[in-house]
């Protein structure tokens with residue numbers, strides 16, 4: 537391995553959202569979705585060069601930025617993006633919020649597939665829309681889409697958008713071509729636009745392939761908006777950069793306006809440099825990262841199988857967020873998270889953040905040095921083993 541993901545990096549005292557919670561100086565944080573690894577040296581070098589310039593005035597987004605975005609998606613995901621389709625903003629959540637504002641009116645319905653990333657709920661609420669759940673089916677330890685329910689929900693004349701999480705946080709699924717086609721057909725039939733959050737698209741494990749929804753082709757391309765970013769892939773959440781890909785000119789014009797109204801239509805100097813370096817030079821670092829993350833998942837799964845067999849670890853097709861069914865404990869998610877924090881000083885996410893029905897589930901972030909991972913697993917075993 538060229539990169540050392542075992543190298544400990546002291547994040548405490550770096551104003552880290554995850555590591556610097558007051559009163560939790562002794563807590564092992566395995567919750568919020570960033571990684572404890574240094575990013576690719578190519579990105580660090582690009583940023584260092586820019587810092588040493590010493591002048592940080594208003595910045596422009598150069599052609600090289602668009603080329604880096606389109607090059608990455610064509611090379612890695614076989615998705616040919618026209619530069620014209622790309623709008624930049626400061627994050628995927630601001631992107632989603634602007635897209636909802638642009639393509640709905642207050643009172644419209646936005647469909648989500650629960651359990652799902654919690655900020656979907658707040659973005660919908662903040663734009664005065666109604667959230668409609670199309671709950672995923674959980675059967676025999678696997679999640680799938682309830683297409684009949686989706687068809688019914690999409691048929692409501694007030695249903696305007698589907699917020700698709702692809703790959704899916706927190707259930708770890710990579711949607712197949714067939715699943716995406718069925719979603720796309722239902723949405724086309726009922727004039728529901730697919731807004732596909734693909735922030736986790738690069739962290740997909742062997743045996744699975746991420747298919748950008750918009751790359752499915754003509755009608756799907758023009759009935760969708762894709763939100764993406766290098767932030768999960770390269771651990772750049774604090775740099776704040778994301779892209780919206782909208783092929784339909786009218787939708788793009790409305791989204792551009794909403795970005796301007798929300799005043800999130802600029803990105804900073806460092807975001808430009810980091811994105812270009814990541815997408816042009818980050819491939820080999822990412823390949824090694826994925827190997828490390830998947831080995832962490834394997835270690836976690838083996839540990840649960842051996843010491844915590846009553847708790848079910850869901851298959852991880854993508855992301856570094858592991859979804860665990862703890863329903864055998866017959867405790868609420870809050871009770872489980874509370875006990876882990878109070879007794880063992882371990883912070884994980886409670887399942888109910890992602891949907892009311894997820895009582896008894898927890899989400900564990902495994903993007904950390906193996907030493908931390910093993911320490912965290914022992915903490916869970918201390919209480920529930």
Ligand SMILES: Cc1ncc(COP(=O)(O)O)c(C=O)c1O
Pocket residue numbers: 569626627628629630653701705733735736765767773777778
């Ligand atoms: C599905 C999904 N979308 C968006 C985000 C956050 O995006 P950003 O930090 O760019 O706003 C996350 C973070 O965990 C996520 O899981």
